[in-house]
Amino acid sequence: MRKIRQHVNPLSAHFMRARAQPVARPPGLAPDCPVEVELGCADAEFSFARAAARPDMLMVGLDIREPCLARNRARAADEGLANLLFGYVNLNVDIDRVFAPASVDRFHLLFPDPWVKKSHHKRRVIEPALVASLAAQLRPGGELHVASDVFDVALEIMATVEDPALAPLGLVNLAGPWGFWRGNPFAEASRREQTTLRRQQRVWRMRYVRNDMAPATGK
Structure with a gap:
């Protein structure tokens, strides 16, 4: 099986052209069913498990690496997960093209690449424009769930989301400021x-x- 590159440069010209497509809800799901999205899903183990546990919910995995998406789509078909979709996105370029405003119940950003080298920090995912886009696509009461195993990255994300300049977006930390x-x-x-x-x-x-x-239960 061909190995998929773990890292790509999201700032390269190939990825800076907006070309993400809207997600079309598959037949069989209620028009008002919950929608959850894993951003930068990679192998999408979280999305596969979540979709299998919640067949009434639309689970969407987004990633910049199209070979990874193709592999995930094939696996979803093999496992019969009709409520699990995958799509291309460069999060800092065309996430606005994927979902309508106030249509997503929960975004998951799980362990984004830390880009440890200082010269690569500009490739990190979370920035004010992205936070604003995600907030606009969340339904009232919707959640942005973030996890990292690198403290400096987590702290940088927290500083961005909780910047007083972004307070009008209405994103409130459930654990307190x-x-x-x-x-x-x-x-x-x-x-x-x-x-x-x-x-x-x-x-x-x-x-x-x-x-x-109050957010959804997370069950």
Whole structure:
């Protein structure tokens, strides 16, 4: 099986052209069913487990690596998961093209690449424009769920989301300002999270809810 590159440069010319497509809800799901999205899904272990546990919900995995998406689509078909879709996106370029405003119940951003080298920090995912786009696509009460195994990355994400300049977006930290959520509120875990916990390392988790309303149960 051909190996898929773990990292690509999202700032290269090939990826800077907006070409993401809207997600079309598959037949068989209620028009008002919950919608959850894994951003930068990679092998999508979290999405596969979540879709299998919640057949009434639309689960969407988005990634910039199209070979990865093709492999995930084939696996979803093999496993009969009609409620699991995969699509291309460069999060800092064309996420606005994928979902309508106020149509997503929960975004999951799980263990984004840390881009440790200082010269690569500009490739990191979370920036104010992306936070604004995600907030606009969340339904009232919808959630942005973020996890990282790198403290500096988690702290940078928290500083961006909780920047007072973004307060009008209405994203409220469920653990309190500058607080991390302890434990995994979901029954499912990504492959990266499973590896991190096996190594007895810490997962730095944040949960933000739009408009200070109670989130969905996460079950």
